Amino acid sequence: MxxxxxxxxxxxxxxxxxxxxxxxxxxxxxxxxxxxxxxxxxxxxxxxxxxxxxxxxxxxxxxxxxxxxxxxxxxxxxxxxxxxxxxxxxxxxxxxxxxxxxxxxxxxxxxxxxxxxxxxxxxxxxxxxxxxxxxxxxxxxxxxxxxxxxxxxxxxxxxxxxLSSTLYANSGKQEYAVKKLDRVIEYIYDNYTNDLNAQELARLAHMSTNHFHRFFKKRTEKTLTEFINQLRIAKACKLLITQQSPISAISDQCGFNNLSNFNRRFLQLKGIQPSQFRQRFRGKPAAI
Incomplete structure (x- = not known):
């Protein structure tokens, strides 16, 4: 959302x-x-x-x-x-x-x-x-x-x-480079559950792919893959709390290409498996 x-x-x-x-x-x-x-x-x-x-x-x-x-x-x-x-x-x-x-x-x-x-x-x-x-x-x-x-x-x-693993605040909103980043991040927010690639985003920022990777890492303190995975895992957390769908289905909804990759990324970012996360929040106040 x-x-x-x-x-x-x-x-x-x-x-x-x-x-x-x-x-x-x-x-x-x-x-x-x-x-x-x-x-x-x-x-x-x-x-x-x-x-x-x-x-x-x-x-x-x-x-x-x-x-x-x-x-x-x-x-x-x-x-x-x-x-x-x-x-x-x-x-x-x-x-x-x-x-x-x-x-x-x-x-x-x-x-x-x-x-x-x-x-x-x-x-x-x-x-x-x-x-x-x-x-x-x-x-x-x-x-x-x-x-x-x-x-x-x-x-x-x-x-x-x-609290957040990613720096979201953007100072100097009139800076040209920040406007480029805003445009890219807005596109990622709208499409992060779909297949995204650096070439596509680099074109959006009017940069070469290599320049875009360096630019994105400097501005967000995350690689492009890390940034997208964090958004996907955050969405997965919300779905695990609010839905009873199988974990494999939630993995697909969040844009992961296979369940093992989803489990590995989830453990990496949250420190526990998706099933353990769901159990921890079962019966707790629900999200949207």
Whole structure:
């Protein structure tokens, strides 16, 4: 499924957006936006999707999502509402602050790592809650100070870990080379379950095949084969969770040419066999 672009509008008299939601269930909404997003999800459990990551979230879930990173959460209907706090910060504005305010330059490493999505420790999630709660009734000035405290908290978390194995964020959207990569990646997203070859994609980028391989690896930190396999395995995970189809059928649906290749790639990327993955998630909150 191709993610939808979400339009984010800053709060009145603010450069960024803060909001709180209370949901009985969280429906799958695969989307992205050019803003950084800090999301604290409380009091529930379900599945978290970020780039090519699919994993469970539990009662305390604090993440930082980089610009243009596709993401979604999903949970089943519950009698107890889940509370979700969200801060969405325009990337251009935040980058400008780091450039113009030398005191903020220390945040650069955190924002760079956010390109793969960052999950923070339970301790950080618990410490973030009073900051978010204070934002609810705060003035725009006070809310900005609280946002800086929140970023400082996340920067200090040595247990923060990347979720997606692929860097999805693209800085400098007007750069010509980035536009080429966007065009190629969009084509891959639309066709990754079909046969794809480097020659075809190189023509799309107006490059020689050898140049394209080097360009793609430099820009995504993955070879073309690795990138496509990660998308296929992410789709397989979703189908294993939501369908009862035989694993061989799911292998075909995801574009693998034979079952043994599928099993080998799945084990390589997820660390377990497809059958074990399905068993682990059986009876858990379902995806789409």
């Amino acid at each position: 191709k993610p939808l672009c979400e339009k984010v509008l800053p709060d009145e008299n603010s450069s960024w957006r803060f909001c709180r939601y209370d949901w009985q269930e969280m429906e799958f909404n695969w989307h992205y936006h050019p803003e950084y997003e800090i999301c604290l999800t409380l009091g529930g459990q379900g599945l978290r999707y970020m780039g090519d990551h699919i994993g469970q979230y539990h009662e305390w879930d604090l993440v930082l999502i980089g610009p243009d990173m596709p993401h979604a959460w999903q949970s089943k209907l519950s009698d107890t509402p889940q509370t979700v706090y969200v801060a969405q910060i325009p990337a251009a504005w935040l980058h400008q602050q780091l450039t113009e305010q030398p005191e903020l330059a220390v945040l650069g490493s955190l924002l760079e790592r956010a390109g793969r999505g960052l999950l923070f420790s339970d301790a950080s999630a618990r410490a973030a809650l009073p900051l978010f709660q204070s934002m609810e009734q705060a003035s725009p000035y006070r809310r900005l100070l609280l946002l800086l405290q929140l970023l400082e908290l996340m920067l200090a978390d040595s247990e923060a870990c990347a």
